[in-house]
Amino acid sequence: MDLQTIWFILITVLFTGFFFLEGFDFGVGILLPFMSRDDRERRTVINTIGPFWDGNEVWLITAGGAMFAAFPEWYATLFSGFYIALLLMLVALILRGVAFEFRSKHDNPAWRAFWDWSIFTGSAIPALLWGVAFANFIRGVPIDQSMNYAGGFFNLLNPYALVCGLASLSIFTLHGAVFLTLKTTGSLQKRAMSLAKKVWAPATLLSLAFMIYSFIETDLYQRLGVNPGIIPVFSVLALLSVIVLLQKNASGWAFAMTGISIAFSTITIFMGLFPRVLVSSLNPDWSLTIYNSSSSDYTLGIMTIVAAIFVPLVLVYQGWSYWVFRQRVSTDSELEY
Amino acid sequence: MPEPHSVIIHSVTFPHVTIALEIIMDTLFLARLQFALTSVFHFFFVPLTLGLSIFTAIMETAWVRTGNEKYRKLTKFWGKLFLINFAVGVVTGIVMEFQFGMNWSEYSRFVGDIFGVPLAIEALLAFFLESVFLGIWVFGWNKIPKTLHATAIWLVAIGSNLSALWILVANSFMQSPVGYRMAADGSRAEMIDFSALLFNPYVWKQFPHVLAGGLVTGGFLVIAVSTWHLVRNSKERSEFETSMKFGAIYAFIGTILVTLAGHTQMQDLIESQPMKVAAAEALWETENPASFSLFTVGDEKELKDVFAVRIPGMLSFLAYNSFEGEVKGIKDLQKEYEIKYGPGNYIPSIITAYWSFRFMVGAGTLMLLVSLIALYKVIRENYTFSPLLGTLLFWSFLLPYIANSSGWILAEMGRQPWIVFGLLKTEDAVSPASVVSSTELLISLVVFVLIYGLLTLVDVFLLKKHAAAGLEAAE
Known part of the structure; x- marks a missing residue:
């Protein structure tokens, strides 16, 4: 296997980890206004992700850094091309990030309402935009001969991408709701369960719509072939099973299934892309691939060594942090503000 | 290209307006202005993160070792100020990582093979460490043993300072490129020696300077807040005397180190730039x-x-x-x-380089003076301050901010016209105007100015509120 392929896989892993982990904390942020009726409940809901969200977001920062290091042309074309979309994403991530820290540091109700609103929008916008971005990767965007993006912001907002955006928005919401059923108690848990059941239907329908739409809009199916393997199939089956598991009150399994569905859909899109990273809608030859956009073998080799040492280490201590905070958070627990 | 008619009329009537508009709507100018604003703003928060994380860790270590409640209270108090500041440092840092690709795509293509590597390593080694263990520290007060809890804040401090190291490895390549060769077609620089990049002499001159700058920033803030409470004779007098003692020593050590490191860095610059x-x-x-x-x-x-x-x-x-x-x-x-x-x-712009250097050195000289006064008071165990001295010790927390910002302005502006010294000019590094238009750059500039303005107001408000509230409120 060549180094380019290894790095394509590693970036797939980083985005998969990001969507799996930050997916549920986006979901919790989106559900915040629907889950909680008073300030104490809101704080409880936030505390379910309090120790984790920042570490989850580093998966994105690392994915961005890895793209820059391993595939600079991909990073440069994507970030300069999807300019306004990324600006929106940055605004959302800034407001959301400080909101977690700032909301409880002052007890004026308007102050708290503003930062809670920031947590909601700051979670919903990226949850939507990531779907939009990934749909455009695979559908293709106008990229010219010299690897420069030749479209505008509104090229990205095509119906296909919007369906994918709504699908990711609703799946992350579902993932967050199921996470909350695992991390809360009493009436909050009941509310989370009922929200999860409500969100499941639109999330599933939108995902199916996205799959059908992909048949028309992309070459995903031709690339995956008649036997796409277990990953794409399981991403669908896992999502379908969630409602059954929720009915049986098997929250843990349901969470595993929303997680698998998110992870496997991400992997499926990367499988459909391979070896391309950004498809040109103007001319297939102008697409960015792992070969025409990669760094030198020397750089990729150094990065491979670094990743081989530190990725497992990160997984160990991040995993340990989840174990430390494995208990449910209730409105009666001592809440860290 | 023939000039549009209206522009000609304008240039006849209001020549200055037209020229001013041309400058403002130039993508290079807008991208540079945005980089200057966002990086200087980001670096308002970073040095305090570097310095205060270590200070908080020292307080908690003192608690674990002595069992004295006073240190636990101080850990909570300085930890709270640290957290308010940390949040803004993190989110403004994300903007920096995205900005290279967004506004400087030609630069990213040219140096990605080299520059991307320390950025990726920074995320993998440092950002994970600081954010995961910060979560453990904030939420783990009653969940994990004391020693482990203190270790968590040390890991946050190590993570923050490691991230400074890696971003300086990246910056040092721009200042003094090493360990590379030009690609055969001249389109990009390629790494040929990672250890040369890591052991770039420039890094090891710059990193101690930045690190000590963090200590100074943290130390002077501790002095300022402690003075404020001591002057008001608050009921937590003994705790703030302890803070003052640690803060004065911390600031003094930091100031000596930052001066020495700055001096060696300047000697190195005579050779390299x-x-x-x-x-x-x-x-x-x-x-x-x-x-x-x-x-x-x-x-x-x-x-x-x-x-x-x-x-x-x-x-x-x-x-x-x-x-x-x-x-x-x-x-x-x-x-x-x-x-x-x-x-x-x-x-480069001489007026900028000349005055930023003088502001940095001037602020540094004053810091040396103030930290000596603070140290003298601490050695004499005299914690009463005349109104004049109280005011001086309080407002001196601004000095490190002046020095930090002007230091970076000198480092970056003094390198111009180069973005990578000797290899790539700044004017050739900006994203093509066909991809990122001046309108888009102007929109993002305005958005960042508004959001960063809001963050400044909120951050100052919260720091002031919690610094004034004292230890009891930080429980």
């Missing part, structure tokens, strides 16, 4: 022995003094520890670079 030194000194002609400027009003067009007070031989002394030795002047360096790099203007 003589033009930056010459600009910072407004040294037009090569001199031996070279004089140090105390005050210069210069003419940047004619490259000469209008009015200047200089100390003879002093610059040679600072550069070589001897009153002899040649320091190259701006005019000679310009000639040298024209021969080496082809025709062009290789002189």
